[in-house]
Amino acid sequence: MSRPCDSCGQRPAEIRVTEVSRGRIEERMLCNACAAQLGVDASSTQGDFSVSKLVAGMAEQGLSDGDRRSEETTCPSCGLTLAEFRESGKLGCPDCYHAFIRDLSVLIRRLHGALRHTGRGPGERSAEQAIRLELAALRNQLAEAVAKEAYEEAARLRDRIRELKVPSSDHPEGAA
Amino acid sequence: MISFDDMVTAPSTWLAGDGPHADKVISSRARIARNLSGYCFPHRAKPEDRLRLADTVLPVLQSLPGLRPCHFLRLADVSALDLEILVERHLADSASAAGLVGKATAFRRDERVVVLINAEDHLRISGFAPGFDLWDALRVAKEVESELEYYVEPSYSEQWGYLTSCPTNVGTGLRASLLVHLPGLVLTREVGKVMHGLSQIGLAVRGFRGEGSEVVGNLFQVSNQVTLGKSEEETVETVHQVTAQLLQYEHQAREVLVRDAKAQVEDKIWRALGLLRTARLLTTVEALGLASAVRLGVDLGVIQGVDTSAFNEMIQLAQPAHVQRREGEGLTAEERDAMRAAYVRRRILIE
Numbered sequence: 119m120s121r122p123c124d125s126c127g128q129r130p131a132e133i134r135v136t137e138v139s140r141g142r143i144e145e146r147m148l149c150n151a152c153a154a155q156l157g158v159d160a161s162s163t164q165g166d167f168s169v170s171k172l173v174a175g176m177a178e179q180g181l182s183d184g185d186r187r188s189e190e191t192t193c194p195s196c197g198l199t200l201a202e203f204r205e206s207g208k209l210g211c212p213d214c215y216h217a218f219i220r221d222l223s224v225l226i227r228r229l230h231g232a233l234r235h236t237g238r239g240p241g242e243r244s245a246e247q248a249i250r251l252e253l254a255a256l257r258n259q260l261a262e263a264v265a266k267e268a269y270e271e272a273a274r275l276r277d278r279i280r281e282l283k284v285p286s287s288d289h290p291e292g293a294a
Numbered sequence: 295m296i297s298f299d300d301m302v303t304a305p306s307t308w309l310a311g312d313g314p315h316a317d318k319v320i321s322s323r324a325r326i327a328r329n330l331s332g333y334c335f336p337h338r339a340k341p342e343d344r345l346r347l348a349d350t351v352l353p354v355l356q357s358l359p360g361l362r363p364c365h366f367l368r369l370a371d372v373s374a375l376d377l378e379i380l381v382e383r384h385l386a387d388s389a390s391a392a393g394l395v396g397k398a399t400a401f402r403r404d405e406r407v408v409v410l411i412n413a414e415d416h417l418r419i420s421g422f423a424p425g426f427d428l429w430d431a432l433r434v435a436k437e438v439e440s441e442l443e444y445y446v447e448p449s450y451s452e453q454w455g456y457l458t459s460c461p462t463n464v465g466t467g468l469r470a471s472l473l474v475h476l477p478g479l480v481l482t483r484e485v486g487k488v489m490h491g492l493s494q495i496g497l498a499v500r501g502f503r504g505e506g507s508e509v510v511g512n513l514f515q516v517s518n519q520v521t522l523g524k525s526e527e528e529t530v531e532t533v534h535q536v537t538a539q540l541l542q543y544e545h546q547a548r549e550v551l552v553r554d555a556k557a558q559v560e561d562k563i564w565r566a567l568g569l570l571r572t573a574r575l576l577t578t579v580e581a582l583g584l585a586s587a588v589r590l591g592v593d594l595g596v597i598q599g600v601d602t603s604a605f606n607e608m609i610q611l612a613q614p615a616h617v618q619r620r621e622g623e624g625l626t627a628e629e630r631d632a633m634r635a636a637y638v639r640r641r642i643l644i645e
Contacts, residue, residue: 195334196334196338198338207460207461208335208337208338208459208460209335209459209460209461210334210335210338211333211334211335211338212329212331212335212449212451212457215451215454215457215464222461225461226454226461226464226522229461229462229519229520229522230464230465230520230521230522230523231496231520231523232465232520232522232523232524233453233522233523234453234454234522234523235451235452235453235454235455235456235464235465235466235522235523236523236524236525237455237465237466237468237524237525237526238525238526239450239452239455240443240447240448240450241443243440244525244526244527246527247436247526247527250429250527251429251432251433251436253429254427254429254430254432254433255430255433257427257430258430261312
């Protein structure tokens with residue numbers, strides 16, 4: 119079993135890494151060093167998905183590089199201190215997002231890989247979403263109509279679904 | 295009035311076992327986290343402030359068409375056992391009796407949509423759909439969310455989107471998740487790799503019971519982790535497409551099993567059926583594990599004549615509080631296991 123690492127081609131491969139990107143799964147045999155570069159820890163067989171632990175852990179490692187005195191930073195609205203947030207991973211009130219913005223920016227970037235909301239806001243509707251949601255409703259009604267053997271109704275619903283199809287639809291109906 | 299006696303005899307409608315790809319996807323769920331400006335998040339709010347929030351929100355919820363016909367419960371008014379039943383049906387968050395002040399739940403009677411009040415966030419709106427249909431789950435949740443926006447102002451910032459008590463949910467506040475049945479990947483020992491792969495692209499895979507690593511009934515929850523920088527549409531599409539791929543792998547794993555290990559797999563399936571029909575003591579975990587194998591047997595065409603909805607039904611009805619409530623309170627764990635075995639025998643015998 120002295121297959122060379124698929125990445126560096128030099129050190130022996132010791133760990134099988136499964137990568138999923140763009141819906142495809144690729145498997146590679148890597149040495150520990152190359153795997154570590156990808157963020158795969160060879161010592162743990164499976165990922166730990168506990169999100170709260172992640173927050174707590176990140177708060178500890180990443181944020182403590184910052185100014186020690188900032189631990190005293192306090193949210194003016196709810197009185198939560200930065201130290202308390204680092205401890206629990208939970209914010210006290212909506213205003214905490216403003217009060218701890220420096221530390222939160224670091225944390226949020228690590229969690230989400232982004233620093234700005236791109237979805238809709240209160241009261242806004244996305245046209246694409248409206249169509250998608252109506253389609254979901256119509257498909258439901260169609261299934262009901264078919265179950266009740268109301269075929270005229272079903273045909274009408276089916277036509278409506280065809281008319282509504284989302285234009286940029288490479289929306290797969292799922293696996294085989 | 296809500297009747298828990300009736301509730302525990304039937305599963306939530308979204309466990310009916312129909313819907314797209316119902317052979318591998320049990321159900322779809324879209325959960326939206328929202329908070330109100332001017333209040334501390336529930337874990338930090340004073341009990342009287344949590345109550346004030348519930349008093350503000352409950353009458354509003356009662357008026358929403360998307361929630362009708364509806365049940366409303368303040369968790370402090372519910373017995374400990376009934377609270378467990380609500381938790382087993384995703385109609386309440388698990389909570390210690392001490393922190394129940396101000397907590398409440400409002401859910402449509404078909405249980406397709408539920409709003410939790412003073413859970414981790416002020417409001418958690420969950421929509422459910424049977425089978426592989428995240429868009430339908432999102433639809434029922436959004437219906438309630440957009441109606442609600444007329445009455446209460448959510449805390450929202452231009453930069454961060456909807457603000458949540460834990461920064462892991464900030465942005466859309468949307469968690470799209472699917473409950474999938476993956477016996478093929480478990481039996482071929484591929485599931486660990488697949489789970490690891492999904493975690494690398496920002497999806498979480500958990501065993502059925504949530505946080506712990508314990509896998510029950512070969513059931514897994516697949517969901518997005520990222521909520522900021524992606525629209526609701528993108529989030530749903532990502533989870534949908536990756537799960538579609540996951541179902542392909544499950545399909546392939548089942549083919550491999552039938553091709554390379556037919557006798558062992560059939561043996562496992564028939565033994566499971568035999569145990570379900572004859573066992574006198576069954577824990578929840580064992581019952582669901584055996585039911586999973588039988589369900590696989592039906593999907594592979596090894597077994598005929600077993601109602602496929604039995605497995606889905608057991609996901610709720612074989613849980614401890616459901617058994618306890620049906621059979622009478624104060625049972626010991628062993629008595630409960632006996633009652634569960636009796637329920638399973640009755641259920642699995644129906645042909």
